[in-house]
Amino acid sequence: MTFSGTARPDLLAIAGRYAADPDRWPVRPRFDPVDRWYARIAERPDHEAWLLTWLPGQETELHDHGGSAGAFVVLSGALVEETVAGGESRGAVLVAGAGRRFGTHHIHRIVNRGGDPAISVHVYAPALRSMTRYHLDARGGLRVAEVARAGVAW
Structure with a gap:
């Protein structure tokens, strides 16, 4: 689904x-x-939703969402969203009740740095078809580590 010309x-x-x-x-x-646990909880024509759980220390790698925009809400516990800008990693703590929206070119990683389990709900539009995972090189630049495809890698 494309959103050109529509809200x-x-x-x-x-x-x-x-x-x-x-x-x-x-x-x-x-x-x-x-590892973190996840399950799709809804698939609609304009979005899909996923439920994720995170024990202390569990995290994702740096990744994008294959051109999908998204948002997530923390239901319990706390998560840190890390982004890379200018070769530096920056983190923002999101506690229960907090959420974040992001655009189609957003690259981030999520980690549970707290001592309690966390639960979050993530929504994407259009539905995820691929995710690119990245590594930081020695100069703080991003390099592609893997392109994962829906139905193959998750």
Whole structure:
């Protein structure tokens, strides 16, 4: 789906609605001691929504969303969103109730640096088809590590 000529949905508001109504989720949150756990909880013509859980220390790599815009809301615990600008990593702490929206070219990583488990809801439009993972080089530049495809890598 493309959004040219039409209003883009407010993905942060949509994420907030999913976060506020866990009785409608098709799955219950689970925690995996090895890696963050995730499950798609909705797929609509204009967006998809994912439920993620994070034990202390669990994180993503630096990644983009393959041209999809997105937003996420922290339901419990706290997460740090790190972005890279000018070769430097910058972090913002998001506690329960906080959220963040981002555009189609956003690169970030999310990490649970706290001592408590965290739960978050993420919404993307259009639905995720790929995600590119990045590494920082010695000069602070981003280099592609992997391009993961939906249905193949997750």
